Amino acid sequence: MEYGYHGYAQTCGRLIEADKDNSAMIFSQGCFLGNVGKVVPLFRDHDESERIGDAFLEAEDEIGLKFRANFYQTKIGREIERKVKEGILSNVSIHMRATDGLWNDEKTLVACTCVRVFEVSVVDEGGNPDTWIAPIETSKTLAGTLAAFEVEVARTKISIQDMDAAKRNGFYGLRSRR
Numbered sequence: 432m433e434y435g436y437h438g439y440a441q442t443c444g445r446l447i448e449a450d451k452d453n454s455a456m457i458f459s460q461g462c463f464l465g466n467v468g469k470v471v472p473l474f475r476d477h478d479e480s481e482r483i484g485d486a487f488l489e490a491e492d493e494i495g496l497k498f499r500a501n502f503y504q505t506k507i508g509r510e511i512e513r514k515v516k517e518g519i520l521s522n523v524s525i526h527m528r529a530t531d532g533l534w535n536d537e538k539t540l541v542a543c544t545c546v547r548v549f550e551v552s553v554v555d556e557g558g559n560p561d562t563w564i565a566p567i568e569t570s571k572t573l574a575g576t577l578a579a580f581e582v583e584v585a586r587t588k589i590s591i592q593d594m595d596a597a598k599r600n601g602f603y604g605l606r607s608r609r
Contacts, residue, residue, distance in 0.1 A: 434499035438523060439494060439562050441463065445559060454541065467491060473502070478552075495562075520554075522564075
């Protein structure tokens with residue numbers, strides 16, 4: 432199947448605070464490996480009443496769980512896809528169950544060592560700000576733009592101050608984000 436979108440469904444090693452029960456969790460490196468190769472539903476805001484696409488859980492790397500996605504060509508699927516393309520929506524969240532982990536005495540902190548993922552949802556704001564979804568072509572364009580910028584920097588021997596100014600204006604953030 433052809434997937435036109437990609438991103439990180441969850442990251443490893445970051446403390447994620449849960450809002451409803453005052454607990455927090457950390458996903459340990461390797462905890463998503465049992466999900467790699469699976470296709471799970473893609474929803475909007477964890478609303479299971481209408482599936483908007485498929486999410487292929489591609490790999491777990493040093494950052495976290497990578498995925499690829501496609502949107503169904505339904506009314507809601509096309510609307511969410513448009514918002515993702517335009518950058519209006521760019522965060523994702525997962526519905527999961529920790530099948531193994533370590534808890535503190537108050538059961539308010541869990542280090543997840545094995546996780547089962549049930550679905551990926553496109554959300555306005557997820558619990559982890561490092562998760563994202565973007566069109567694959569947009570990411571390729573950004574990578575090409577960054578490469579061209581770096582060539583120009585090398586060619587013109589831009590000053591450290593100018594490079595720092597470019598970073599402060601968000602250019603460096605594109606590399607770290609996608």
